[in-house]
Amino acid sequence: MIDGSLTIDDLRLMSSISDVFEENQGNAMSxxxxxxxxxxxxxxxxxxxxxxxxxxxxxxxxxxARRKTLLTRKKSGSQLTRAGQQICEKVxxxxxxxxxxxxxxxxxxxxxxxxxxxxxxxxxxPRVLTETEFLNKFPRVDLEIVEGEPHELAQMLHSRVDFAxxxxxxxxxxxSRPLCEWxxxxxxxxxxxxxxxxxxxxxxETLLEWIREENLMVPAPLIIPKLAQFLKPMTTGRxxxxxxAAVRRHWVERGLxxxxxxxxxxxxxxxxxxxxxxDLSHALGTTEMHLYQRPGVKLSDAALFLxxxxxxxxxREPSDEGHRPGL
Numbered sequence: 001m002i003d004g005s006l007t008i009d010d011l012r013l014m015s016s017i018s019d020v021f022e023e024n025q026g027n028a029m030s031x032x033x034x035x036x037x038x039x040x041x042x043x044x045x046x047x048x049x050x051x052x053x054x055x056x057x058x059x060x061x062x063x064x065a066r067r068k069t070l071l072t073r074k075k076s077g078s079q080l081t082r083a084g085q086q087i088c089e090k091v092x093x094x095x096x097x098x099x100x101x102x103x104x105x106x107x108x109x110x111x112x113x114x115x116x117x118x119x120x121x122x123x124x125x126p127r128v129l130t131e132t133e134f135l136n137k138f139p140r141v142d143l144e145i146v147e148g149e150p151h152e153l154a155q156m157l158h159s160r161v162d163f164a165x166x167x168x169x170x171x172x173x174x175x176s177r178p179l180c181e182w183x184x185x186x187x188x189x190x191x192x193x194x195x196x197x198x199x200x201x202x203x204x205e206t207l208l209e210w211i212r213e214e215n216l217m218v219p220a221p222l223i224i225p226k227l228a229q230f231l232k233p234m235t236t237g238r239x240x241x242x243x244x245a246a247v248r249r250h251w252v253e254r255g256l257x258x259x260x261x262x263x264x265x266x267x268x269x270x271x272x273x274x275x276x277x278x279d280l281s282h283a284l285g286t287t288e289m290h291l292y293q294r295p296g297v298k299l300s301d302a303a304l305f306l307x308x309x310x311x312x313x314x315x316r317e318p319s320d321e322g323h324r325p326g327l
Contacts, residue, residue, distance in 0.1 A: 006059040008098065011091045014056060014070070016041055018088035021080050028077025060087065112303045113144045115156035115164030115292075118247070119261070121147050124313075132309045134302075141302040157294055162303045165310060167262070168288040176293070179314040181286040182262045185277040186211070187248065192255035198276060204283065215257030217242045249275060262287040289314065 020037045021029075031049035038045055045052050050073070057069040070084040080088065116125060125145065129135055146161050153164040165179070186207070188198040196210040217240045240257060242248045248259035253274050260280065291311065293299075299307070 008095075010056060010059060011095055011098075013038070013043055013052070014088050014091045015095055016043065017070070018080065018085070018092070026079070028074070028079045030077055031073070034078065109140050109142055110300060110302065111142045111144060112300065112306060113146060113161040114306065115146050115148060115153045115161040115166070117150055117153070117166050118147050119249075120165055121145050123249075127313060128306065128309050131313065132305075134305060134309065137305065138302045141300075153292060157292055162297075162299055163294075163307060164292040166290065166292065168290050176290040179289045179291055179311060181288050183279050183281045183286055184260065184262050184284040186280055187252045187259045187261055188276050188278070189252050189255050189274050190276050191253075191274045194258070198258070198278065201278070207278065207280075211258070215240060217248045217251055217257050217259040219248070219261060260284070 016038055017034065020034060021027075023037075031053075035045045035049040035052075038049075053071055053073075061069050070081060070087065071078045072081055114125070146156055148156060150167045153166045157164055168176075168178070186198075188194065190199070194210075195213050198210070202210065215238045219242070238257075242251065242259070248261050251257065252259050291307065
């Protein structure tokens with residue numbers, strides 16, 4: 001049981017101990033060396049590191065836990081125990097929350113953190129701010145967008161974000177609800193002359209031949225799990241693996257190839273948009289976009305406003321007009 005005498009300074013000391021071992025690549029070091037590195041960071045360890053560690057362990061789990069909880073101490077050197085590593089990681093999260101609390105108290109501002117895939121952060125979320133009254137309604141609320149690949153959203157939900165939006169491919173046990181389905185499409189640049197004319201809707205056989213003969217940028221298997229089967233046999237084409245959907249889009253604009261991606265819904269497609277899209281959903285299936293939340297967590301009014309805005313924008317619009325019917 002954690003002793004009530006555990007202080008914020010104790011937490012900062014534990015976090016710095018972990019940082020020192022990380023800088024040393026997890027290798028064992030003497031307590032004297034550890035103490036010197038901590039002193040260089042501004043910590044006072046006048047009682048000696050062995051006594052300091054004893055006190056920390058006692059505050060964490062009672063006197064019987066000394067020399068067991070945080071460090072293994074041997075003549076050859078000391079290292080963080082597995083439990084110590086986990087404790088220090090949780091301590092970091094606590095200190096982050098304390099820092100946010102201090103910033104809120106000092107500035108009077110609140111923070112909403114949202115986990116998004118890269119394509120959502122760059123192509124979709126800006127619309128939430130421009131098409132709603134969020135910025136006017138919550139002038140003292142700051143936003144932090146934490147970007148990650150679909151499989152990384154699960155880890156974000158544990159402590160880093162208030163909620164997350166991403167494909168159903170995220171399997172994390174957290175509560176989620178579907179927002180909409182996005183088509184999986186082939187992106188091409190209207191301003192580039194390819195080996196083939198992508199401006200006309202082809203048969204599937206022709207499309208497969210196009211893909212085989214162009215540089216093709218594809219996402220991670222989590223996004224399109226049946227891609228390998230779909231592309232067999234690749235003949236003369238070069239396959240480029242690019243992890244982020246927004247990056248693939250930029251590469252296509254520059255004429256570096258064609259890309260398979262899922263496309264966000266757009267209310268109006270500009271005639272000057274250099275990107276064209278061919279619907280591959282019947283071959284690859286669609287991507288179901290989900291809103292992920294931690295059960296039992298009470299969200300702020302600002303976070304709830306954003307949840308409602310995201311849900312509304314996802315659901316109110318027709319599919320992208322640039323997708324080809326019949327493919």
